[in-house]
Amino acid sequence: MKKGIFIVLLFCLLSAGGLMYHAVGEEYGASNFSAEGRKLQPAPEGHIPGKDNGAGTGTHNAGEDCGICHRPDGKASNHIFTISGTLYEDRAARKILKGAEVILQDVNGNVISMTSNEAGNFWTYTPIGSNPRAVANHGGPTIKLYSYDANGNLIPADPADSRTWQYKAWVRNGDRIIRMVTIAPVGGATDPASRMSCNMHHAGLGSRGGLWVSSKNTLPSYPSANLSFRKHILPIFKNKCVPCHIPGSTMTRPATESDIASPSTSVDYSKGLDLTSYAGSTVSDITKKGVRDLASPYQSNPDSSPILSMPVSLAVHPGGQFWTTTDADYKAVRQWIAEGTQNN
Secondary structure (H helix, E strand, O other), X not given: OOHHHHHHHOOEEEEXXXXXXXXXXXXXXXXXXXXXXXXXXXXXXXXXXXXXOOOOOOOOOOOOOHHHOOOOOOOOOXXXXXXXXXXXXXXXXXXXXXXXXXXXXXXXXXXXXXXXXXXXXXXXXXXXXXXXXXXXXXXXXOEEOOEEOOOOOEEXXXXXXXXXXXXXXXXXXXXXXXXXXXXXXXXXXXXXXXXXXXXXXXXXXXOOOOOEOOOOOOOOOOOOOOOOHHHHHHHHHHHHOOOOOOOOOOEOOOOEHHHHXXXXXXXXXXXXXXXXXOOOEEEOOEEEEOHHHHHHHHOOOHHHOHHHHOOEOOOOOOOEXXXXXXXXXXXXXXXXXXXXXXXX
């Protein structure tokens, strides 16, 4: 996509509901506040990065779940965060990332921007809009937080319930942007007063890995020829393509009324791809294609492989942009494809 066209797509306007953003002629608001509706929404522009940073130094307990203490009944109840976490240079959470931006947009279109400090930490006290049609689900039964009266009129979810404070998020560092796939709540599944920091799910050893965005390469260096799938290529995919392209079910969890309707606005964020496997996988009767399926047909023109072209800078990829054509990770995958996509 040419730069001029990309800028046009990010054109924004001011509306009564807050800053609303257009992309391909679509306005993002309450009517499409779902994983499907926001799947390709570009990161909001036009705000001051870090405008919603919380006061103080906040250099302690990097990587820990801030919501344990910074909640109404926690040890730090005099500093109740709405959202918080730690940002890293890679998914393994090996090194913190200073000065990158975490962007949120709530159901009302309000944009919240935080920048990571010298400890990689970010936090804010800024209110996050309540989704009147919120549902709560954290791996168990889905709970409707709204209802309808006898005449079919909506009785909205309690705006004081932190499970209704929902947002779409992006992480940005320079021209690298990673989108959150789904719509997430601040609160947990059952506790209307909880505060889940990003660290609760994004930890170095967790299934999602650390919250990250960077131009750093996965490995310090790569050989100029005879690349190994297991030694060189698979670590790249595990670093940059997990947790979306993994075995088994990868449906976004329900967050709003349209997610539990038929058809549902929940999405399969793996697109039937398991990029942790060369040949693909079958788990619980869910069969997914592997790396080979997206690489082998492109040996004569590696740059056309979706593995390379989808997450490249300025491309339209629901998961964001991970590299440019000059990055060492990109060049390594390209070389491996040109060498015949060997399972070595």
